[in-house]
Amino acid sequence: MPPTPPNSPSSSEARFEHRVRVQYVDTDQGGVVHHAAYLRFMEQARVELLRHRGVDYRLFEIERRRAIPVAEIRVRYQLPCRFDDELVVECWVGVINRAKLRFDYRIRRGDAVTTTAEITCACVDLDRERIVSMDPLLREAFE
Amino acid sequence: MPPTPPNSPSSSEARFEHRVRVQYVDTDQGGVVHHAAYLRFMEQARVELLRHRGVDYRLFEIERRRAIPVAEIRVRYQLPCRFDDELVVECWVGVINRAKLRFDYRIRRGDAVTTTAEITCACVDLDRERIVSMDPLLREAFE
Amino acid sequence: MPPTPPNSPSSSEARFEHRVRVQYVDTDQGGVVHHAAYLRFMEQARVELLRHRGVDYRLFEIERRRAIPVAEIRVRYQLPCRFDDELVVECWVGVINRAKLRFDYRIRRGDAVTTTAEITCACVDLDRERIVSMDPLLREAFE
Amino acid sequence: MPPTPPNSPSSSEARFEHRVRVQYVDTDQGGVVHHAAYLRFMEQARVELLRHRGVDYRLFEIERRRAIPVAEIRVRYQLPCRFDDELVVECWVGVINRAKLRFDYRIRRGDAVTTTAEITCACVDLDRERIVSMDPLLREAFE
Numbered sequence: 001m002p003p004t005p006p007n008s009p010s011s012s013e014a015r016f017e018h019r020v021r022v023q024y025v026d027t028d029q030g031g032v033v034h035h036a037a038y039l040r041f042m043e044q045a046r047v048e049l050l051r052h053r054g055v056d057y058r059l060f061e062i063e064r065r066r067a068i069p070v071a072e073i074r075v076r077y078q079l080p081c082r083f084d085d086e087l088v089v090e091c092w093v094g095v096i097n098r099a100k101l102r103f104d105y106r107i108r109r110g111d112a113v114t115t116t117a118e119i120t121c122a123c124v125d126l127d128r129e130r131i132v133s134m135d136p137l138l139r140e141a142f143e
Numbered sequence: 144m145p146p147t148p149p150n151s152p153s154s155s156e157a158r159f160e161h162r163v164r165v166q167y168v169d170t171d172q173g174g175v176v177h178h179a180a181y182l183r184f185m186e187q188a189r190v191e192l193l194r195h196r197g198v199d200y201r202l203f204e205i206e207r208r209r210a211i212p213v214a215e216i217r218v219r220y221q222l223p224c225r226f227d228d229e230l231v232v233e234c235w236v237g238v239i240n241r242a243k244l245r246f247d248y249r250i251r252r253g254d255a256v257t258t259t260a261e262i263t264c265a266c267v268d269l270d271r272e273r274i275v276s277m278d279p280l281l282r283e284a285f286e
Numbered sequence: 287m288p289p290t291p292p293n294s295p296s297s298s299e300a301r302f303e304h305r306v307r308v309q310y311v312d313t314d315q316g317g318v319v320h321h322a323a324y325l326r327f328m329e330q331a332r333v334e335l336l337r338h339r340g341v342d343y344r345l346f347e348i349e350r351r352r353a354i355p356v357a358e359i360r361v362r363y364q365l366p367c368r369f370d371d372e373l374v375v376e377c378w379v380g381v382i383n384r385a386k387l388r389f390d391y392r393i394r395r396g397d398a399v400t401t402t403a404e405i406t407c408a409c410v411d412l413d414r415e416r417i418v419s420m421d422p423l424l425r426e427a428f429e
Numbered sequence: 430m431p432p433t434p435p436n437s438p439s440s441s442e443a444r445f446e447h448r449v450r451v452q453y454v455d456t457d458q459g460g461v462v463h464h465a466a467y468l469r470f471m472e473q474a475r476v477e478l479l480r481h482r483g484v485d486y487r488l489f490e491i492e493r494r495r496a497i498p499v500a501e502i503r504v505r506y507q508l509p510c511r512f513d514d515e516l517v518v519e520c521w522v523g524v525i526n527r528a529k530l531r532f533d534y535r536i537r538r539g540d541a542v543t544t545t546a547e548i549t550c551a552c553v554d555l556d557r558e559r560i561v562s563m564d565p566l567l568r569e570a571f572e
Contacts, residue, residue, distance in 0.1 A: 029170035035499040070464040178356040201513040213321040315456035
């Protein structure tokens with residue numbers, strides 16, 4: 001069986017689609033979406049993917065006193081996006097283990113892939129302010 | 144004696160000057176600075192004015208468990224600003240009393256006034272999550 | 287007939303409702319939505335209100351070579367909003383004449399009004415880079 | 430001679446230091462700097478490094494009708510930063526050739542490295558809206 005190409009979710013992974021409309025504030029004087037704005041689109045998709053899998057991230061922080069801050073990001077900007085574009089942010093979990101939770105992304109405008117990315121999160125205990133093993137609630141949601 | 148015109152600090156008020164350089168991310172596809180970016184410039188000037196008057200706002204929140212969230216803003220955009228412009232954000236306290244602390248602003252590029260604003264803050268108790276009288280530390284700093 | 291109270295659209299005005307979900311990036315260390323984030327929510331609602339009235343703002347800039355930059359803003363923050371809140375941004379045109387187009391706002395979370403605002407736009411000619419009379423297309427859309 | 434470790438500028442490279450003060454708006458409800466804010470700090474450092482090497486990026490876009498949009502980013506968040514932290518953004522050119530210009534970063538708070546990153550830019554012709562060879566002005570500035 002050929003290996004799954006990067007940024008293509010395998011059949012066993014749930015690919016989640018989150019739609020965003022590019023806003024005026026997301027653009028810069030180059031006439032395209034500023035590179036930092038995509039992190040916003042991807043954060044939003046991440047929260048919705050979690051909700052879709054039964055994890056309310058707001059309650060996760062409040063009740064479990066844990067958070068999943070971003071530890072590493074990698075983004076490739078392949079095609080520029082513009083004001084008022086309707087983008088589909090495909091998001092799935094590429095890796096989950098004790099140490100990390102990696103969300104993989106493919107952003108499309110129609111059939112064209114504009115952006116691919118991997119956003120790796122750690123798990124921290126908000127009261128002790130230190131890194132802990134990935135919360136079991138998240139492991140159950142994605143394994 | 145004629146009244147002090149709005150957005151001109153009277154002689155008894157300390158006018159503070161904070162310099163900012165417009166960044167690329169602050170612009171939008173209209174080729175000018177996005178209107179929301181000015182709130183960032185003004186927040187920065189506010190924190191520096193407080194420091195100049197002896198109030199470390201970071202410690203203010205930590206030690207006194209109080210914050211001064213924005214309750215009302217009014218901004219008039221008179222001239223557009225552009226990428227890499229060097230702006231002078233003039234900031235002074237226009238009103239301070241038990242109920243509020245109003246920071247007044249005049250943003251200049253060279254001699255030209257580009258923007259004027261009033262940002263009114265309330266005082267909240269972070270533990271009780273409710274509005275309280277303006278913290279005496281702030282009243283002493285500006286009266 | 288009693289006058290329409292401020293920030294209540296009169297019966298002849300079309301009140302438009304745009305829904306937004308507060309994102310993590312919109313919050314600050316005070317645990318609430320940063321005051322600048324509301325300008326983003328309102329800009330988004332403005333673009334959708336225009337679309338609802340038949341004006342595609344992206345094409346408006348491209349085809350008519352005109353823009354409606356923000357000339358003045360006034361926002362009153364009445365209740366704090368938080369991460370993951372679902373907000374309803376009510377938006378309507380409060381004033382339109384040759385000189386300006388004023389969008390009025392009332393942001394609600396459920397039945398509670400959290401924020402009210404007026405955002406006044408001018409009309410500029412993008413090629414000549416100067417203020418012009420309000421574009422007839424906009425006047426027709428809202429009169 | 431041992432190889433230069435990643436994110437350590439070799440002696441032949443000019444390491445540029447740009448200082449930033451973390452603003453309130455850069456924080457999120459986790460009480461730390463939001464991951465997207467670092468892209469802002471790094472963009473600012475990039476523009477100042479260019480200026481230091483004799484390239485005024487504003488004029489570069491206007492006179493040469495070229496831009497260097499971000500094509501790929503990689504950021505590792507090692508330690509959280511907080512409101513009012515004074516950060517030193519070390520920036521140098523790690524790679525420059527016909528195809529790309531890679532800016533490397535190490536962000537420090539005092540002696541502690543908080544963040545490392547590589548931001549790769551392409552060169553585009555603004556009138557033809559297509560990727561071109563890296564502008565000779567930039568190659569001369571960094572070779």
